Amino acid sequence: MDYLRVSVTDRCNMRCIYCMPPEGVHWKPHKDILTFEEIIHIVKIMADLGIKKVRVTGGEPLLRRGTTLFLKNLRTISGIEKVALTTNGLLLGAYLDEIKNTGENILPDSINISLNALSNERYRQITRCENAKPENIVAVTEKIISIIDQLLEFQLQNKNFHPEKQTLIKINCVPIRTINDEEIIPIAALAKDRNIIVRFIELMPIGSAALYQYVSGAKIISQIEKTFGSLEPVDGIQGNGPAKYYSLPGFTGKIGFINAVTHGFCETCNRLRLTSEGFLKLCLSNNTGLSLRKLILSGTSDEKISQEIIEAVANKPRYHSLSKRYCAPEMHPNGMSGIGG
DSSP, X not given: OOEEEEEOOSOOSOOOTTTSOTTOOOOXXXXXXXXXXXXXHHHHHHHHTTOOXXXXXXXXXXXXXXXXXXXXXXXXXXXXOEEEEEEOSTTHHHHHHHHHHHTOOOOOSEEEEEOOOSXXXXXHXXXXXXXXXXXXXXXXXXXXXHHHHHHHHHXXXXXXXXXXXXXXXXXXXXXXXXXXXXXXXHHHGXXXXXXXXXXXXXXXXXXXXXXXXXXXXHXXXXXXXXXXXXOEEOSSOXXXXXXXXXXXXXXXXXXXXXXXXXXXXGGGOOEEEEOTTSEEEEETTEEEEXXXXXHHHTTOOHHHXXXXXXXXXXXXXXXXXXXXXXXXXXXXXXXXXXXXX
């Protein structure tokens, strides 16, 4: 286990159909959420136990004040080699402006941007974005793509830029049958002239997502190859997760697939999850884990917390219950918004 996903908030400025119900969810009170100082404390303990990469998630992490400084502080922790960010992109422009204003020009090692549609109606249907009036949707999707281009340009203009240390920009798309499966080709095409990675993730039956049908990775691959040509596997790992990456003829960027339902990859799972209220979640499809916040608030020593973590991780489930590879996929009532993805 060398990869920790940290949810800094359960709040979000979207209501995506596969993440939460139409009425939304009840946000956790601020008093029940870890402070940034408590998260740093936990990450330091876990870095001593072998955690090397931290990905900051939400909800929407950029909604929480102080996230920019928090990302910077994570980099200073001994043992942490990579810091990453997952966002829906709506606040990414303001984040980039804040980075520029600091004068340090330091971005996370990777930034994942959720983008499930380019067309007006589908984007609105999927996100239920409060400000997503039909006439404004084009501006929203175009704004996100524009910010991606700004991120790429920002790195090229940075005097300290080095290709091997370039921030990986990834677009995450979750195809849903009859909802946005026609978006697969347009979204894949974003990687044609940009040095980014477009990833397609099979919809997992968690919370509201259980109401919809996933599109298999095999079907997505078939569509892409019919349009753009043969996918060629890319050597090396583009990150620390389960995605498989490919190149396409004439493409600057890469295409990736996370086939959690049809294939599964539990044998190589290297991750743990820390929820915003301080619960160390061992597996996405299982509620077993450890409340680290309770241990910290009770004044438990770091040595004792370390031992508790070791004992908890020893009980990490061998397989998740989302994949046809291991069993008939189960439906899980708890939504992604409270987990952190």
